[in-house]
Amino acid sequence: MPDREVRIGVYTCHCGTNIAATVDVRAVAEFAAALPHVVLSREYKYMCSEPGQDLIRQDIRDHNLNRIVVASCSPHLHEHTFRTALKVGGLNPYYFHMVNIREQVSWVHTDRAQATKKAKYLVRAAVRRVGLHEPLERGRVAIHPDVLVVGGGIAGIHAALTLANAGKHVFLVEKEPTIGGHMARFDKTFPTLDCAACILTPKMSAVRAHPNITLWTYAEVTKVDGYVGNYKATVLRHPRYVDEDLCSGCLQCLEACVYKQAKVPDDFNLGLSKRRPIYIPFPQAVPQVPVVDPETCIQFKSGKCKTTCIEACGERHAINLQAESKVEQIEVGTVILATGFQTFDAARTPYYGYGRYPNVYTALEVERLVNASGPTGGEVVMRDGRKPQTVGIVHCVGSRDENTHRWCSRVCCMYSLKLAHLIKEHTGAEIFNFYIDIRTPGKGFEEFYQKLLNEHVHFIRGRVAEVTDWVFDASEEGKLVIRVEDTLAGFVRRIPVDMVVLATGLEPRADAAEVRRLFNISCGGEGFFLERHPKLAPVNTFTDGIFLAGCCQGPKDIPDTVAQAGAAAAEAMALIDAGYVETEPNTAHVDEAVCCGCKTCNSMCPYHAISLVEEIRKSRVNEALCKGCGTCVAACPSGAIRQNLFEDEEIFEEIEGILSNA
Amino acid sequence: MRAALGGPELKVLQAIRVRHPLEVIYQDAGPAAIRAKVARKWRGGAVACYYGCQLVRPYAEADRAHDPVRMDELLAAAGVPTVEWPLKTKCCGGTLTGTIHPVGVQLNAILLKEAARKGAQAIVTICPLCQYNLDAYQVEMRNGSRTHPDMPVLYFTQILGWALGADPDSLGFGRAIAGRKTIAAWFRKERTTEAAHA
């Protein structure tokens, strides 16, 4: 600081034993006390606590401190906390620097001497750096009150309704022609055995009817620009070829289609039944408007159809086969991603026979079988027409497995129990569950498991090795044999069954990597969207203003999904109701005295934040657009651009602090 | 390997890549090449392709781990019908037929029985030990009963050689222990002359 004497207070935190067990905190504090400009050096058990922060506030006043260094955990956790403490203590919050001696020292090194030495050097680097800090002010950015919710499953629906009921305007964009997501395919939900459609459809109707929700189905977000509070999104709406406003939902066009027999595999029923080229995904679809599939409709393929559908529509004229896709541009302040999951492809575990033996099913297929509005009218009838007398349910298909996915998909034990109950109810069959562990952590879940035990469903502890049609003797003839080690009994068993149900796990959607790039967030190692903190910020992302809800963040059941959707809505509401968000001041600015107008920086900026001011032939940074990456700063040949909080001189001081032998 | 060879006198000079004949024929020639050079029409029955274990365990580089198909593809290219069966890689016992004999024989009986049940009239192998195990103990398995099949067990190059027009005497059919009647019927010498002039 040119005219004021620098007076630094250094605080080294024990963090209980998290830091103190590995780093000699006292030695670090003593070392810091001897550094130039350090007026005060303390060690304390928990700096982030109220008394810890109070120490800082008091010391600023009592000792006339004008710089603070705290050596504790990651700045990602508490930089904000300490900056606020400075503010309350009467000091500009940016006269602060934080040293990470926990995540990057005490938690990763074992040698006490080396860890302590490293902590000392990092503190010295911070002390040298902080002397050069300037006072900075945060900017304010207004938050646009509208919200974009991407994905219309139960997560997206709940988030949208919560926000809409609070008076916010929501754009709900869903890829499929109807909202409802995976839950629309379920028959009953565990553990209460509520009918899924009965609890879902009222919410779906509420979405349709709500004046604050703009529902765009059969639509996708294709481009996103902007930043928290000011996102501009481009939404591509695919043509249904049936006008949503004119259609009355009578569905007579479906009956009238020239295809008397449905021929196209029905995606909603997972290929177990067929549909016509003009269809509605399921009877309670929202919107209640059919879709025409141009890949299979005769009129699209040859132009020679009688178009009886158009005739049946009559005077409403809702069917328009010339419709085109529509591009919408919207402005929102916040985004909630609720894009959901996909089920594990059972073809990846060929030893379970999926696709090879017709009577091997995935759990979702069985959901459709037991569902009264499913392809078999609720009768559990196998592909060969028979009703099963014995059924084997194989747990952990594609989960808890080094060869496929290591994670536990969290819902499969419960849904396997549910399917066991439903299949037994529909057929009276003898049912075997093959499990590694029975995971029933939720409310009423363990009791549900007890109920199944009381229904005399068999449970065999062992990971199924294979499903085969190789029979040992006449009793196995015509059946599928499940070979498994019964680990509790201690020998290998062969269980012949009529039907095999694979409890396939949940995995991230195939397009998750693409979607996350669109919104500038990260994915975790397994491919689910990355939350800001797994414990304390499970719905936030590292990109302000973008929140997560539901299985796109990780496998979970419906109660947890709904809870998360509410949480995401609350986070969005907090931003909107505050009305503004403060921007970090680590933006770049041009020293016009030094700038020679070469425009090297102009093309460097991906946000087009820098442009040449013609009148003076100097470049200028638009601070509202600048995100603070610093790329232009490193590129400027004259050193004319500087970045607040990351000045060249500040970084040099850090480097010297790390390396000097003083 | 160096440690096993003991002393400095014996050295491993270079890493040698070891490949199985099935790998070589499939990868270097391929089913299309076989199809182009077929000289004899197959007049035998359907066969079960038996791969055994070592081709796909512990590493499934030469073919798929669970349901290998490359031998089936080569034979199909040669015009030979193959059957679908679930025991393509189930163990034949290896040397167990020599050490714990009853267990070894039982493992092979399972394979023969299932192949017959799935409609095969012969088994084709890619491993000489599998071929021997399946071939040599069928009399013992039968133990006088008539229900056990008397099934030829052949090595895949015998079948390919026949289809590509090789001299039957060079194909070693005379070495077969089981299924000799079937072999004699399927690989009759005069058929060569017919095919050659056809």
Place this chain on the structure above:
Amino acid sequence: MPEEFEPKIVAFFCNWCTYLAADLAGTSRIRYAPNAEVVRVMCSGRIDVQFILKAFAKGADGVLIGGCHPGDCHYQEGNYKALRRYRLVQRLLRQMGIEEERLRLEWISAAEGDRVRVVINEMVETLKRLGPLRKAEGERAADLVEVA
């Protein structure tokens, strides 16, 4: 050398990917060598050639740059600029007689906590082999061969 030589590495990590990965290594209690000290920047694109040269000049035995994978930069393209500068500095270092392995650029995403361990440990091994920066400078090529 009486004591074992412990190389000093200055690591420039970008805030959004590599710094978070290092934090993840911490929360996962993944252990690695303590030789690297981190200077946090918002983006690998902020890294000026001068930072790298200053680090070597002041006694660093190695410099590590960590950024987001290409295509994943939080600020769109900053990491590509970092890559270009890295290539430039490599040529510069070669001309100065500084071994290429002393400067390393790694793409480490926020989920790759273990990669931080792998990279730092590898780099420490390499630098131990190369020796401290000053020792290698000023030696004639012929001398080096004899010493080996």
